[in-house]
Amino acid sequence: MKPLLIILGPTASGKTSLATQVCSLINGEVISADSRQIYRDMDIGTGKDLHEYTVNGHRVPYHLIDIRDAGDKYNVNQFQKDFKIAYQEIGQRGATAVVCGGTGFYLHAVLSGHAFSEIPVNDALRGSLEILTVDELRQSFAKFDTAYKDLADTTTRKRLIRAIEISQFLTEHPEKNLEMSNPKPGYEAIIYGLDSPVEVRRERISKRLTDRLENGLVEEVQALLARGISPEQLIYYGLEYKFLTLYLTGEMTYNEMKLKLETEIHRFAKRQMTFFRKMEKDGFVINWLNYDKDAGKQASFVVKHYEEATKKFIKVL
Structure with missing residues (x-):
C-alpha cells in the first residue's frame, strides 16, 4: 500500500475540513486519530463536524468515530488494534488512508510502533x-x-x-x-501539519467555543448525565465534558465555566503544538501548510505533493 497521508494540528485548526477535501480528490477514507471522537453521542464537544464528511454531494467514509459508548474507557493499545483493522480494510478497497487528528500520542504510536x-x-x-x-x-x-x-x-x-x-x-x-x-517500525507516512499564528488560533478557539455553547453543547452534556453517565465519567474525558459537568452539577457558575474552559482549551492547543514539535525533533518530517488558504486550495496542494512524494517513496522501496 501507499504510505499513510496524515493531517495533524491543534484543536480548531481545520483538520477535518482539509482531510475530507483531500479524500474527495484521491478516493480516500479518513481514519480518525482523536481520543474522544470514538464515543457516540459526544459530538459537539469533540468537534466531530460530521457534516464536513459530505463533499460535493459525496459522503467520505470515516473510521474510528462513534465506535464506543459514552462512559467507556479507551486507550492507545486499543486504538492501535482498531487502526490496523481500518487500515487493512481501506487497502482492500484500493483506497487511500487519510489519518486526521490531534491526539499526538495516538499519532506517534502509529508512526513509531511503541507498545507502552x-x-x-x-x-x-x-x-x-x-x-x-x-x-x-x-x-x-x-x-x-x-x-x-x-x-x-x-x-x-x-x-x-x-x-x-x-x-x-x-x-x-x-x-x-x-x-x-x-x-518496532510503525507505518510509513507523509505528514502534513495545520497551524496558525497564536493570535489567530486563539481567536478561532474562542469563537468556536461560543458557537458550541450557543448551539447545543450544554444540552449534549445534560443528555449524557440524564442517561446515567456519572459526573466522574464525564469529568474523566476532560475539557468541555469536565467543565460543563462542573457547571451542570452546580460547582461552577456559567461564566466561571466558560472562562476556565476557554483558558484550558488554549493551553491544550499549546501542548498539542509542543508535542508535534517534539515529533519533529524525533525525526518525523511534518510539512506545515499555509494557514490562510481555504481548504480546497490546501487540499489540491496536499494531493499534488503527496502523489509526487509517493512516487519517490515507492522508488526508494
Missing part, C-alpha cells in the same frame, strides 16, 4: 495520584528518566497520570525500558 500501552494499570498508584494537583503530577513525572519520558503525551490530567504509571513501571522493570527504547 501494554503496560498494566496500577490502581493503587492511580489512587495516590488522584489527590495531587496537576503541578504536583508534573513534578512527579519530571523525576523519571526512562525511554518513554520524551514521548509521553501529558496534555490532560488523565494522560499525565498514565505517563507517571508507565514511567514507574519502566523504572521498576529496566529490561522493558531497554526493549521499548528500540521500538
